[in-house]
Amino acid sequence: MNKTPVHWTKKLQKSDKPAYLSIADLIADDVRTGRLVARDRLPTLRELAEDLQLNYTTVARGYSEARKRGLIDTHAGMGTFIRGRSPSLPLRGGSAAEMTMNLPPEPQDPALLAHMHDTAAGVLASADLYALLRYQDFGGTLHDREVAAQWLRRRLPTCRVEQVLVCPGIHSVLTALFSQLARPGELVCVEALTYPGVKAIAAQLGIQLHALPLDDDGPSAEAFEHACKTLHPKALYCNPTLLNPTTATVSRSRREALADVALRYAIPIIEDDAYAMLPRELPPAMATLAPGLTYYITGFSKCFGAGLRNAYVCSPGDRQSQRLAGAMRATTVMASPFTNALASFWVEDGTAEAMLNAIRDECTARQAIAERYLAPYGMLGHPESFHLWLPVAEGWSPVELAAHLRSQGVGVVASAAFSTDGDPPDAVRICLGGPTTLDECERGMHLVADTLLHPVHHHATNL
Structure with a gap:
C-alpha cells in the first residue's frame, strides 16, 4: 500500500463508530477481501493522520487496536506491515523435512502381535471378499457406524449412529469440513501452534487462519470472542487434547469459555481429538459443551497405528452428517471396506483396547526416559503422550x-512448521514413537541432551 485508499476516507465519514475502531475494521476488511496481503506496508502514523484528517493519537490508537487483533506488526525503523495469516510460515513445499510425522510407538508385545496377525487373517478368511471389493455408501455400513458410535461414546456418551461417519483418516475429514464451512478468503480460528496439516489444507483451499494466543489453559477465549466480533470467522478449529506439538491439554474452564463464545456467535467447532484416547483422565469433550455446533473427530492413527486409516466423526446432527457425507464422497469416494472391517472387528473383540493400553504403557516408559535426559532443558511432556x-x-x-537431530535418526520438527501467527517460539517437537525400541529411544534422548550441552561443537559440524 503506497497511499491511503480512497474508500477508507469515505467509510470513515459514514461510520458511527469511534475513528480508531473504524481504522482497525478497515484494515480487517481489506485483509479479508485480499486488498491487503501479508507483508504489505501501511502508511506511517503521520501520513495516515494527514490523509484521513485525523489527529495523530486517534490513528495511533487505530493501529494499536489492529495490532491487538493480530492484523499488523510494527518493526522499529522499518514501518508497519500486514501480518501473515494462511499459513504464516509456509511448509517448505510440503517436503518431508518439515513434515516428520508423529507416529505412535510400536509395542514389542509378541502375544499381542500374534493375536493381531491371527485376527486380521480371520477377518479376511470369513469375509465376503466381493462385498469388500464393491462400492459402499459413504460413511461405512450400518455395522461399521454402530461400532464407531460405541468407540466414540467413551468421549461422547449420547452419540447416536445417525450422527456418525466412518472416514478414511482424520486429515480427509478436516479437508472436507474446511471446504464446507469456509470459502476462499474466509477465515477459520486456530491455535497459534497447531497441526501442520491444517496449514496445508488452508493454503490449498485459500482459507485464512487466524491465530489465537495460547496460555497454560489453552487458546484465548477473549481473543476468540474478539475475532467473532470483528473478523467473523467461519469456524474454530482446535486440537484440545495433547496438542500437537506442545502436549498441552485445554482445561475444563477454557473449554467451557470457548464453547460459550461459539454458542453466542453460532460459530461451528471442529474438535480434532486425535490423541483423546491416550490419556486416562480428561476434561469433557467440547462436543458435550456445544453439541449443536461441534464436529468431533478421532481415529486410530495416534492410538493404534497410522496405517489403520480410519477416522470417526460425530456431526452436530443428522442433517450436518448427511452434508458432510456428501462433501467427503466428492473428495474420497469412500473409506476402504477392508480397513473398516478390520477396525470394526478389533474394536469389538477388544484388540483396539489392548493395543491402546500397550501404547499408553510404552508412552509412559519413553516419557520417563526423555524426562531423565531433558528435564534440565525445560521439556514439556505428558506420561501418555508420544511427543x-x-x-x-x-x-x-x-x-x-x-535438521541436525533428524540426520542422527531422531524425529524432530522445528516450531515454524506449527506456527500460525508468524512468530514461532524457539522450540522443537520431538517424536518418541515409531518403530524404535526403548534402548534406541534412550540413545536418542542422550544424543539430544549431549547436543544441547555442547551446541558450539555440534553447530560447527552441522549440515
Missing part, C-alpha cells in the same frame, strides 16, 4: 537443531 516440546536455548536455531 514432547523442547525449548531451544542459545547456540542453535530450531530449524538447524531439528
Whole structure:
C-alpha cells in the first residue's frame, strides 16, 4: 500500500463508530477481501493522520487496536506491515523435512502381535471378499457406524449412529469440513501452534487462519470472542487434547469459555481429538459443551497405528452428517471396506483396547526416559503422550537443531512448521514413537541432551 485508499476516507465519514475502531475494521476488511496481503506496508502514523484528517493519537490508537487483533506488526525503523495469516510460515513445499510425522510407538508385545496377525487373517478368511471389493455408501455400513458410535461414546456418551461417519483418516475429514464451512478468503480460528496439516489444507483451499494466543489453559477465549466480533470467522478449529506439538491439554474452564463464545456467535467447532484416547483422565469433550455446533473427530492413527486409516466423526446432527457425507464422497469416494472391517472387528473383540493400553504403557516408559535426559532443558511432556516440546536455548536455531537431530535418526520438527501467527517460539517437537525400541529411544534422548550441552561443537559440524 503506497497511499491511503480512497474508500477508507469515505467509510470513515459514514461510520458511527469511534475513528480508531473504524481504522482497525478497515484494515480487517481489506485483509479479508485480499486488498491487503501479508507483508504489505501501511502508511506511517503521520501520513495516515494527514490523509484521513485525523489527529495523530486517534490513528495511533487505530493501529494499536489492529495490532491487538493480530492484523499488523510494527518493526522499529522499518514501518508497519500486514501480518501473515494462511499459513504464516509456509511448509517448505510440503517436503518431508518439515513434515516428520508423529507416529505412535510400536509395542514389542509378541502375544499381542500374534493375536493381531491371527485376527486380521480371520477377518479376511470369513469375509465376503466381493462385498469388500464393491462400492459402499459413504460413511461405512450400518455395522461399521454402530461400532464407531460405541468407540466414540467413551468421549461422547449420547452419540447416536445417525450422527456418525466412518472416514478414511482424520486429515480427509478436516479437508472436507474446511471446504464446507469456509470459502476462499474466509477465515477459520486456530491455535497459534497447531497441526501442520491444517496449514496445508488452508493454503490449498485459500482459507485464512487466524491465530489465537495460547496460555497454560489453552487458546484465548477473549481473543476468540474478539475475532467473532470483528473478523467473523467461519469456524474454530482446535486440537484440545495433547496438542500437537506442545502436549498441552485445554482445561475444563477454557473449554467451557470457548464453547460459550461459539454458542453466542453460532460459530461451528471442529474438535480434532486425535490423541483423546491416550490419556486416562480428561476434561469433557467440547462436543458435550456445544453439541449443536461441534464436529468431533478421532481415529486410530495416534492410538493404534497410522496405517489403520480410519477416522470417526460425530456431526452436530443428522442433517450436518448427511452434508458432510456428501462433501467427503466428492473428495474420497469412500473409506476402504477392508480397513473398516478390520477396525470394526478389533474394536469389538477388544484388540483396539489392548493395543491402546500397550501404547499408553510404552508412552509412559519413553516419557520417563526423555524426562531423565531433558528435564534440565525445560521439556514439556505428558506420561501418555508420544511427543514432547523442547525449548531451544542459545547456540542453535530450531530449524538447524531439528535438521541436525533428524540426520542422527531422531524425529524432530522445528516450531515454524506449527506456527500460525508468524512468530514461532524457539522450540522443537520431538517424536518418541515409531518403530524404535526403548534402548534406541534412550540413545536418542542422550544424543539430544549431549547436543544441547555442547551446541558450539555440534553447530560447527552441522549440515
